[in-house]
Amino acid sequence: MAQFVFLYRRGQNAPASPAQMQARMERWQAWFKDLAAKGHLKDRGLPLELTGAVATKKNITDGPYAEKDLVMGYSLIEARDLAHASELSTGCPIIADDSGSVEVRPVMNM
Amino acid sequence: MEPLDHLFRRESGRMVAALTRIFGVDHLALAEDVVQEALCRALETWKVHGTPDHPRAWLMATAKNCALDALRRERTARTFAPEVARFLDEEQSIDELLGGAAMASDQLRMMFSCCNPRISEEAQVALVLHILCGFSVGEVASAFLSNEETIKKRITRAKAVLAGSKRLFELTDADFAARLSSVQRALYLLFNEGYHGASAESAVREELCDEAMRLSSLLCEHALTAMPASYALLALMCLHAARLPARLDAAGDFTLLLDQDRSRWNRELVAEGQRLMDLSATGPELTAYHVEAGIASLHAAAAHPDDTPWETIVSLYDVLMRIRPSPVVALNRALAIAQRDGAERGLEEVHGLADRERLKDYPFYWAALGELELRRGKMDRAREHFLAALVLARNPTERRLLERRIADCRPPAAGDAR
Numbered sequence: 001m002a003q004f005v006f007l008y009r010r011g012q013n014a015p016a017s018p019a020q021m022q023a024r025m026e027r028w029q030a031w032f033k034d035l036a037a038k039g040h041l042k043d044r045g046l047p048l049e050l051t052g053a054v055a056t057k058k059n060i061t062d063g064p065y066a067e068k069d070l071v072m073g074y075s076l077i078e079a080r081d082l083a084h085a086s087e088l089s090t091g092c093p094i095i096a097d098d099s100g101s102v103e104v105r106p107v108m109n110m
Numbered sequence: 111m112e113p114l115d116h117l118f119r120r121e122s123g124r125m126v127a128a129l130t131r132i133f134g135v136d137h138l139a140l141a142e143d144v145v146q147e148a149l150c151r152a153l154e155t156w157k158v159h160g161t162p163d164h165p166r167a168w169l170m171a172t173a174k175n176c177a178l179d180a181l182r183r184e185r186t187a188r189t190f191a192p193e194v195a196r197f198l199d200e201e202q203s204i205d206e207l208l209g210g211a212a213m214a215s216d217q218l219r220m221m222f223s224c225c226n227p228r229i230s231e232e233a234q235v236a237l238v239l240h241i242l243c244g245f246s247v248g249e250v251a252s253a254f255l256s257n258e259e260t261i262k263k264r265i266t267r268a269k270a271v272l273a274g275s276k277r278l279f280e281l282t283d284a285d286f287a288a289r290l291s292s293v294q295r296a297l298y299l300l301f302n303e304g305y306h307g308a309s310a311e312s313a314v315r316e317e318l319c320d321e322a323m324r325l326s327s328l329l330c331e332h333a334l335t336a337m338p339a340s341y342a343l344l345a346l347m348c349l350h351a352a353r354l355p356a357r358l359d360a361a362g363d364f365t366l367l368l369d370q371d372r373s374r375w376n377r378e379l380v381a382e383g384q385r386l387m388d389l390s391a392t393g394p395e396l397t398a399y400h401v402e403a404g405i406a407s408l409h410a411a412a413a414h415p416d417d418t419p420w421e422t423i424v425s426l427y428d429v430l431m432r433i434r435p436s437p438v439v440a441l442n443r444a445l446a447i448a449q450r451d452g453a454e455r456g457l458e459e460v461h462g463l464a465d466r467e468r469l470k471d472y473p474f475y476w477a478a479l480g481e482l483e484l485r486r487g488k489m490d491r492a493r494e495h496f497l498a499a500l501v502l503a504r505n506p507t508e509r510r511l512l513e514r515r516i517a518d519c520r521p522p523a524a525g526d527a528r
Contacts (some may be wrong), residue, residue, distance in 0.1 A: 018119040044159075047154040047159075
């Protein structure tokens with residue numbers, strides 16, 4: 001088994017009603033539950049604040065404030081190979097619900 | 111996973127009401143933003159960490175923090191109501207301001223604020239659904255089978271009226287009693303929209319009934335609003351809602367009262383309805399809610415349709431025609447007379463209705479005529495009436511019911527043009 005990091009990137013972030021938000025939340029919980037049941041969820045990771053800072057050689061600025069593609073969180077996943085991990089990522093609700101994306105990155109072997 | 115039972119939607123209504131009392135009605139939009147933010151945070155963290163043990167407390171604490179941040183950002187914080195200063199300064203008072211008992215009365219105040227006489231009845235109902243029940247504008251529109259733009263305008267205008275009042279309605283005000291009947295009326299309309307309304311989706315309809323009952327329960331729990339009419343209103347809702355399991359079958363098809371499998375009626379709701387009727391039977395006032403609850407309870411008590419005391423039901427419809435006459439009440443009265451005296455007499459009554467013209471677009475007017483003709487064996491006429499009803503049917507459920515009825519009218523004899 002190889003390890004992969006899923007980076008969840010925000011999509012359009014269209015306004016949702018309370019009932020829609022609850023439904024989204026429940027779809028995520030069901031998705032994680034399924035991954036865990038099948039032994040793919042090494043670490044469900046942590047959600048990230050929308051705010052923060054960006055440090056560069058020149059200075060530190062507030063940000064990143066991207067309207068789209070902002071990383072909202074990450075998880076550590078176990079899968080056979082990249083194709084398998086990518087397959088697993090397609091069920092992530094962020095894709096259907098928010099037109100967001102999942103970036104699948106293999107963890108480098110030590 | 112534990113079912114959260116509309117948690118987000120309902121908590122949204124509770125929290126908006128609580129925060130609006132603190133910020134003032136003119137800052138309703140700020141309260142709505144704060145609640146939206148709290149729900150977003152819940153979505154982001156709960157999806158990863160799972161739902162916390164006390165989701166309501168979690169949401170309220172988060173809303174409180176979001177509110178404090180928003181207030182610090184707002185330059186206008188100083189112009190807020192005095193409570194806001196307390197809200198900003200004393201941690202302790204926040205919990206007091208947002209505590210359970212305060213929350214319940216905040217929702218009542220919000221209900222009374224929404225039922226402002228300067229807001230039309232239909233806008234009051236839309237506003238209650240939107241603010242107190244957490245339905246988005248789009249969801250309100252689909253509940254009423256209306257256009258989203260129309261509902262949006264209606265809600266925006268109503269909010270402008272609300273915002274003009276600065277503070278939420280005071281439950282101790284002298285004119286509070288005058289507004290209680292508007293609140294009851296709005297909740298009655300909300301329930302009816304769910305129960306009889308034109309909406310196609312049965313799931314939405316039951317949600318409307320549930321919300322109307324939840325808000326009516328609030329009226330019955332608060333000393334100032336627990337009047338006989340409030341009990342009668344909730345009683346009639348319970349007694350009608352008890353029939354819901356038998357009214358729609360698994361396929362979502364309608365079954366009329368007299369054809370329902372009465373063993374499927376919810377006995378707990380019937381018992382609750384009877385208990386509330388006892389509570390409503392005090393004081394001199396006899397409202398339409400009392401009479402409607404009375405009719406529903408007679409149906410609920412009859413184990414078989416043949417056990418129904420039609421004589422008493424007709425007399426209750428007579429009372430209803432005196433205190434709240436309407437063409438639909440008159441039609442139901444005629445149908446009760448048909449049950450008591452036979453289809454011929456019922457048809458005479460229907461044909462003699464004073465307001466018959468106003469029923470011409472009501473599918474169940476034609477369906478009633480069809481039922482009565484069917485009962486006296488006039489298949490062709492029955493069929494014509496059911497066809498007229500079918501043209502007016504407002505959703506697939508009504509259409510399927512009428513199509514089944516048309517099939518019950520045996521095919522006309524050969525040579526008959528229709």
